[in-house]
Amino acid sequence: MFLVGLTGGxxxxxxxxxxxxxxxxxxxxxxxxxxxKVVEPxxxxxxxxxxxxxxxxxxxxxxxxxxxxxxxxxxxxEKRRLLNSITHPEIHKAxxxxxxxxxxxxxxxxxxxxxxxFETRRLTKFxxxxxxxxxxPATQLQRLMQRDDLTQEQAEQRVAAQMxxxxxxxxxxxxxxxxxxxxDTQRQVLRLHTKLEDSMDFLLVRVIVVAATAxxxxxxxxxxxxxxx
Numbered sequence: 060m061f062l063v064g065l066t067g068g069x070x071x072x073x074x075x076x077x078x079x080x081x082x083x084x085x086x087x088x089x090x091x092x093x094x095x096k097v098v099e100p101x102x103x104x105x106x107x108x109x110x111x112x113x114x115x116x117x118x119x120x121x122x123x124x125x126x127x128x129x130x131x132x133x134x135x136x137e138k139r140r141l142l143n144s145i146t147h148p149e150i151h152k153a154x155x156x157x158x159x160x161x162x163x164x165x166x167x168x169x170x171x172x173x174x175x176x177f178e179t180r181r182l183t184k185f186x187x188x189x190x191x192x193x194x195x196p197a198t199q200l201q202r203l204m205q206r207d208d209l210t211q212e213q214a215e216q217r218v219a220a221q222m223x224x225x226x227x228x229x230x231x232x233x234x235x236x237x238x239x240x241x242x243d244t245q246r247q248v249l250r251l252h253t254k255l256e257d258s259m260d261f262l263l264v265r266v267i268v269v270a271a272t273a274x275x276x277x278x279x280x281x282x283x284x285x286x287x288x
Contacts, residue, residue, distance in 0.1 A: 060165075060166050060169060061168045062188075063171065063187065063189070064173055064183065064190065065080075065173070065190045069199070070200075071192050072192050072202075072244065073174070075241070079245055079248040080170055080248060083252050086170065088154050088172065090154065090173040091172070093153045093157075096153065097146060099122070104146050108142070112131065112138075115127070116128045133216060133217055133220050134216070147179060167258075176189065177189075177227050187258075188233060188255065189233070190232070191224070191233070193227075193237060193238070194224070196224070198238050203217065
């Protein structure tokens with residue numbers, strides 16, 4: 060099994076592409092879903108967030124108020140870096156567990172849906188392919204304003220807080236152009252899926268794992284013989 064990183068920008072359509080890949084049978088590990096789990100009450104990340112940001116970022120039921128926390132971190136870069144330093148290690152550990160599970164089930168590849176893939180750079184060295192979902196800046200801004208009911212100023216602030224899509228596009232192996240129709244995006248996703256399914260990358264990974272396992276087994280057998288001799 061090999062790993063494919065999927066990313067994009069806010070309101071670029073990454074979630075749409077992720078859903079299309081899931082419909083094609085691809086296992087998706089969504090960092091946003093994992094991120095919500097690792098900040099549930101009584102988790103280490105939850106306790107650190109409350110300590111650093113205060114109880115005002117909590118809802119009445121004790122859950123993190125993601126909207127209020129989002130307003131804070133989008134307005135203050137140092138707060139955003141602090142939050143990332145708290146949550147990202149926990150997210151990566153949880154994602155690793157899911158990757159191992161997918162490997163044991165025999166999938167050819169698994170998609171890691173990670174919004175800040177290129178910003179953190181912590182996962183890129185483990186990826187065989189990277190995919191960016193791109194749309195032009197005007198479309199991105201319009202979609203964001205409609206989706207989140209934001210003013211133009213608020214939307215521009217949120218877009219500016221992220222790495223520009225043009226920069227991400229230059230770092231990726233594959234680009235899904237999502238400025239047009241859903242049908243056009245779907246055709247691109249299908250072509251990408253076919254290319255990844257036909258890739259032999261998974262064979263190399265399995266050979267390495269088998270060789271490593273066999274090597275470890277040989278060392279353990281040799282050690283056992285020494286102990287019994």
